[in-house]
Amino acid sequence: MSGSGAPGVSIWPHVDVRRDLGRALFREWVASNGAGAYASSTIANMHTRRYHGLLVAALEPPRARHVVLSHVDVAVKSLAPRGVWDLATHQFPGVNPERGPFYLDRFDQDPVPRWTYSVAGGELEVLLSLVRGENAVVLRYTWRGPHPVVITLRPLLAMRHMHRLMREHGAMEQRVELRAGEMRVRPMRALPKLCFRYEGTFVGSPDWWRRFEYLLERDRGLEFQEDLWTPGVFEIRADGSGAPSFLVVGVEKLPEGKPEELIAATTAALEAEDPGPSVPALERKLTVAAELYRADLAPEPAIVAGFPWAEGWGRDSLIALPGLYLATGKIEEAKRVARGIVASMQGGLVPSRRADEDGRADTASADATLWLFEAARCFADVLGASDPFLQTELVPGMTASFEAILRGDAPNGIRVTADGLLAAGKPGDAPTWMNARAFGVPVTPRVGCAIELSALWARGCHTLARLAHAAGAGSLADRADIACRRARAAFHARFWCEQTSYPFDVISETPKGETAFVDASIRPNAILALAIDPACFSPEQARATIARARAELVTPAGLRTLAPSDASYRGYYGGNVFERDASYHQGTAWPWLLGFYARAVRSVLPAEDPLVVELPDLIAAAADRDIAVGQVPELASGVMPFSPNGGPAQAFSVAELLRAWKNVLG
Incomplete structure (x- = not known):
């Protein structure tokens, strides 16, 4: 945040990342829904705090905040050119994420967070918008490129109070409920269910992903490792024309309205x-x-x-x-x-x-x-x-x-x-x-x-x-x-x-x-x-x-x-x-x-x-x-x-x- 009044200066945050993880790892972003829920992480979306997550719901608004949706890992698969580009960045024991590929070109929050990745000869834009007043988030994926791709989305769930950490356990309920374009899961009986509205297909493959490390927690001398659970993956086919695809996630219920309308409502409220x-x-x-x-x-x-x-x-x-x-x-x-x-x-x-x-x-x-x-x-x-x-x-x-x-x-x-x-x-x-x-x-x-x-x-x-x-x-x-x-x-x-x-x-x-x-x-x-x-x-x-x-x-x-x-x-x-x-x-x-x-x-x-x-x-x-x-x-x-x-x-x-x-x- 800088500048006291230069004409033409944008008031909305913008960071040129240029595929440099160092530029994106030590600055953070945060957005709220106007009722206590929030989403936050580093610009690289590599969590460094236990409090980071893509949907931290306020179960008793504006209090009782729980990290329900920690990540949605994104991979882009292409047949021409053939390859898989994994956009997720995490810290695991003994693994230096800075040595791996990193594809993020820029980050904007104008007014909602937006990431632009250069992959497969094209550009994937990921936008996140919390739904105003609801424990829900809309994720929009827009592929612009010369060839069709398959966008794979893997939700990683924490399902715990924001001050705590999750450990692998045998009580996770792995049954999912499928409807046309919707998936519902309640992995923790003590917490509400999560509802997903998606495009494409869902492939159930419940499993634990283990030992995510949160570096700022480690530096404070606190517990810093967490296990996250996934119900499976969503696969979306994108033809490269720039037509958006959506993943909507809600606590207990899905928000009413089309995804673009929900994004527009949030954008209008913030711009106002x-x-x-x-x-x-x-x-x-x-x-x-x-x-x-x-x-x-x-x-x-x-x-x-x-x-x-x-x-x-x-x-x-x-x-x-x-x-x-x-x-x-x-x-x-x-x-x-x-x-x-x-x-x-x-x-x-x-x-x-x-x-x-x-x-x-x-x-x-x-x-x-x-x-x-x-x-x-x-x-x-x-x-x-x-x-x-x-x-x-x-x-x-x-x-x-x-x-x-x-x-x-x-x-x-x-x-x-x-x-x-x-x-x-x-x-x-x-x-x-x-x-x-x-x-x-x-x-x-x-x-x-x-x-x-x-x-x-x-x-x-x-x-x-x-x-x-x-x-x-x-x-x-x-x-x-x-x-x-x-x-x-x-x-x-x-x-x-x-x-x-x-x-x-x-x-x-x-x-x-x-x-x-x-x-x-x-x-x-x-x-x-x-x-x-x-x-x-x-x-x-x-x-x-x-x-x-x-x-x-x-x-x-x-x-x-x-x-x-x-x-x-x-x-x-x-x-x-x-x-x-x-x-x-x-x-x-x-x-x-x-x-x-x-x-x-x-x-x-x-x-x-x-x-x-x-x-x-x-x-x-x-x-x-x-x-x-x-x-x-x-x-x-x-x-x-x-x-x-x-x-x-x-x-x-x-x-x-x-x-x-x-x-x-x-």
Whole structure:
């Protein structure tokens, strides 16, 4: 993803592969169906993660995602010239796929994924289109060449939860049901059946294909081998005229409609997200990218926090909501998502992870609930404080949270200190967004009064007072206003560090006593606090905070989570799972933080200031470091060359860069 507005620049991803596996192996693609299901792999379609697959179905949309269709291996057989061209690329033990033939010429996602192979003196185009709102995928095969060929398709099924791996076993049900042009199979009794609509013939040959290796899982020190099962092969005869053939796969049932119509509907829905050539290319690309995370077609609309493994996480969803919805004018859709989040609240708290298969929600996070207040403020700025949605649906949830926090009986232990700040956690906790653990121990505990939590609390109380005043609820407005003023006064009194000319990251609940402490680490949480509630800072403190952050935290990939001058700094993100967790918030750079940095800078400095002038280039640079084409990743290493890493496609990364571009830079 690159470019801020050059005329004629395509906003859709394109990669010239030129039969070079190296060009196609380390970049990924991802597509979603608008209801939580997705498809994803490398551009070479050689899976490197357990989460890759051509149909990862959301069995309880948008949750309970299962890799059902892992691959459809393609081979082209020709009699003139005689030969077989195997287009599948896999990693097996002791086999180097780079030593074998590779026929992929180019990859396009315009707007659905499309691969073009040069084989048998002609060209085979493979297109993949998920069906909007359904657990179904359409695969289109178009052969253009001088001679007829037979296209052989072998589906490889995983039939397991996306976090697990499949092993060969004897309980696979091998019976298939054949109808005219359709095949149905239910290999796992605990899961729905898979339905195939095909052209040509089907030859049943059930068998296991063994020991697929996923290299990124291996590099993390996790289990990385899997066995996949196939029911047989489909054979399609193509005459070379360019007439397309189709394979349609659905969970439990086949989608209604002709394959070309299903593709056209998906294409039209995705193209409709493009605001058009009058808008700078970077804004167009981010706007199109934002569609991936909106599960508006699910029975319970939600935000998917990231692909391929993140789910409907409360904190991430609320951070992303303003950028994904409000900044793009999708107000009614935003209301439906917020309504679902409020409905999931327990004991006045927004769960950081909503209940999944085990039925239990995780409410341990201290900040997920506070981001609800920030989202409500953004709604109020768009709709007005008296809007019925705010007053009847969000304010009751906010009031329940406010009262629970003031009482100090919130299930996750968040509480107000004697002087009005917000405190969270106890020894062994990781109560904020910096919640990584290594060997079960929090890397960045931040127990006590974390700076961004107190700013979220102060601004949240201000927002609640504003909404309560608009509703004529004078008593609630007064109490929220008092809480806001107390929090801001305590913030001014206790968070500033004269030695660093930067705020403390965490302070103890009380300023005196044996347990009193301060953490003077230079982290981006002070920038979060400044962007959220500038009233917590004096003008001099705000300018000094921005200057220090620019000098030590800002990178072309986002803001570092710790300054390089700190002895605990670990800027490189890599190695096994423990090494990665240990560096997760100890110097890695996060794109989403750049959105808050942009807001902080614009709220403090004049438009002609060099730090304001450089913001567009910083946003463009952060958006240009992709793992999955057309998307923005979760994080990057904090050292040059700032290599992208973590989740390949992250909702709040896209949302915050888009929000900064539109609302801050205008």
